[in-house]
Amino acid sequence: MDSIKETTLGFYQRINNTYQNYLDKSTPHAILRWVGTYILFGLFMLRIVLTEGWYIVCYTWAIYLLNMFLQFLTPKFDPSLEQEMESSSVEEGTSKMDEDDDEFKPFIRRLPEFRFWYKATVSTITALICSFIPFCDIPVFWPILLVYFIILFTLTMRRQIQHMMKYKYIPFDVGKAKYSNK
Template sequence: MDDMMGESGEGPAYNLFVQKSAFERRWQQLLDRSTPYVYQRWTGTGILLTLFMIRIVLAEGWYIICYALGIYLLNMFLAFLTPKITPSMEMDNQETEMEEGPSLPSKADEEFKPFIRRLPEFKFWHAVTQATVIALVCSFFRIFDVPVFWPILLVYFIILFGITMRRQIKHMIKYKYIPFDLNKKSYTGGGGGIGGGHGSKGR
């Protein structure tokens, strides 16, 4: 009985599982170490996207893969721009609390509420990079080269991008939030106000 368990525990499937677990641990360690290197990470991803676009232009095919990648990146970008808790949800919660009765004051929280993204920067970068690598690999297999009239896909994507971003900008204006740090200065002098030195990074 023990011999059977030992043979089954040390078989090819078990060795493959061990190697897979070790690889996942090393990969996660590399991802954790790359977290602070924002510009370097996005530069590498930009190079991958450029290589993919060059591949599509030179090969004159795989337009459906390019379109699918564009739609996916647009969805990820919208999640990156959108706050995790929208102001409309906060207003609904406040109305519910007022209906249920008085609660403890939370003045400090109301004075400063950092912008927390629905999709953090690191996860956004990881999703974009992973999708770009998959699209680049798919562009080397003829089975994914579905014949389509690419100008229609391009026009449709431009229209979809315009409508989506217009809706997002209206949402930003309505609830008065900015998903980026636009030359915000940190106040290091006396006073130590609540607004000094706080950014809106949502990673």
């Protein structure tokens, strides 16, 4: 009985190591990873459009991707919370920073790119699998879900962009200073 457990555990360990090896090899190839994920996105959208069903699965998937995208755009250390902490420490007289302190703070994402890609790919594969399960095809009036998602996306992104403007951070390389080697 113990040899069967050891054999089974060894088998799962080999599968896990192989899987992790492929993930590690794919890490530097960001463009190819995202191309594969966009192909999965396209297959899932094609499946939804052609079957005219599984709108709840699609809506849930889209909300999950929106949530992850917001985490991707948000800094790991929220400037609004840091500002509150600094103002409370100034009131208590324990602040160590000057008001004119412009120390460089790199943009560190709350959700790193690789984790974002991984979660987006896994969620798309899961949604694609769910689109083949009849139990998950709950009948709904899809235009209401679409309008609600558009409103949710617009309001959420407006709030995120206002936060980015207020605390002056840019989560992408666009518009950032670039220095050349001389």
